[in-house]
Amino acid sequence: MSSEILVNITPQETRVAVMEQGVVQELHIERTSSSGIVGNIYNGQVTRVLPGMQSAFVDIGLDRAAFLHLADIWRVRQSEDADKPIERLLHEGKSILVQVIKDSIGTKGARLSTQVSIAGRMLVYLPQESHIGISQRIEDEIERKLLREKLKHLLPLGEKGGFIIRTMAEAASEHELRTDIGYLHKLWHDIQEKSSTAMPALLYQDLNLSHRVLRDFVNDDTARILVDSRETFQRMVAFAQDYMGNVTERIDHYAGERPLFDLYGVEDEIEKSLARRVNLKSGGYLIIDQTEALTTVDVNTGGFIGVRSFDDTIFKTNLEAAQVIARQLRLRNLGGIIIIDFIDMENGEHKNAVLSEFKKSLMKDRTRMTVNGFTALGLVEMTRKRTRESLAHILCETCPTCQGRSEVRTAQTMCYEILRELLRESRQFDAREFRILASQQVIDLFLDEESQSLAQLGDFIAKPISLQVEATYTQEQYDVILM
Secondary structure, three states, rough: OOOOEEEEOOOOOOEEEEEEEEEEEEEEEEEEHHHOOOOOOOEEEEEEEEHHEEEEEOOOOOOOEEEHHHOOOOOHHHHHHHOOOOOOOOOOOEEEEEEEEEOOOOOOOOEOOOOOOOOOOEEEEEOOOOOOOEEEOOOHHHHHHHHHHHHHHHHOOOOOOOOEEEEEHHHHHHHHHHHHHHHHHHHHHHHHHHOOOOOOEEEEOOOOHHHHHHHHHHOOOOOEEEOOOOHHHHHHHHHHHOOOOOHHHHHHEEEOOHHHHHHOOOOHHHHHHHOEEOOOOOOOEEEEEEEOEEEEEEEEEHHHHHOEEEEEEEEHHHHHHHHOOOOOOOOOOOOOOEEEOOOOOHHHHHHHHHHHHHHHHHHOOOOOOEEEEOOOOOOOOEOOOOOOOOOHHHOOOOOOOOOOOOOOOHHHEEEHHHHHHHOOOHHHOOOEEEEEEEEEHHHHHHOOOOHHHHHHHHHHHHEEEEEOOOOOOOOOOOOEOOO
8 A cells, every 4th residue: 555754854853754545644743852862872971770670770971860770771682791790880970881772751761771772774783692593574584595695695795783674674675775774883893982971961863853754654546745845855865865775756846835743734733632532433432541650542322323233243343443443553652551342342353353354453563562352341451661651741731720620629719728728828827808809700609609608608707708800810720819
């Protein structure tokens, strides 16, 4: 199925949409002020070792120390160090070469590994390894064997390190593979030379999003890459000419008057991807709730009543939901633990068909994941590797009114809370008058339904009470002023 890649550039951010048959399948956003650091390699310094957690904090020059777990230390994978605790491998002040494997997310610092991997277009270079691995997406055993032998034949004598053959290498020529090998070896030699510098120091920075598009997203099915910035278009063409000549002719500059993302309906799709509710064509809908610990997806039939039976209605809704959920995971970049509550199905064949359709729909995803079958409670549990912030975390912030609860206390609740506060204040302070500062909704309620309650309290404390609207206050904000 042919696809198009749209690249929207502004000085503040780069946005990429992957389209199939006019429908947005993936969204990627990278902001100049907070671009991701996954893949970056640093000369770091251990600042603290935590034996109880078998982990360490490492200063890599960021505002927050990064986190290194024992399992992510490459030497531990070697037999002589396999049983050693972290306090025998690391100490405070030690210089250490590390690579970021997970961005800082929420309150957690970036996660590190001492096992370095550098991605090229066809290959991933593993300078500390010696084996040749092959992408699991290349399933044909004969093809896997041929690729492994071809790569071994091309490796320069005396050069150490292992490789992972990426899916894009399936149709690669020897020249393309040799070019990738040379590019990756040069990068690693440059990193080693820089590693003698003072710490902490950035030794290698992964490509920016517009270049990663060419390296990671483009494949034989990509018909066109459309870029709305002439300067970025020229840089992408130059990069393609150096590393992937067959892609160059597919990169086009968009110079139309109408914004590129408006023309293709991407702006509307971004707006929908931030909503909690996702409507299905059948009339059913999904409710997607994202928390720091996990994401839940609830499937509902809504207004879909089917044509034959209730079981048939449920089955068809779940089948459609399986496809839509897979797409929403990509669009929203949801990661970590994901729990999906499909509508309960009694029929075992229906369950198997829905799970099969879900796994098939997930095959388009570039991110590593695991999917378990239905649990005893009828839930599908899965994990999706989380390396960068989700779309909602990039574009949104916690609501200052509800603090992420998705609910606010009612105006009536706030009235009663204010009355209790007035009573406390009157017992503590001998004020001439008390003034309530609150939102319009709360003040309106005091003037109408709760006017009697306010008058009763005024009589009880024997002090006048005045009201003042504060237009900037949320429904949950108020102050009691002593006059």
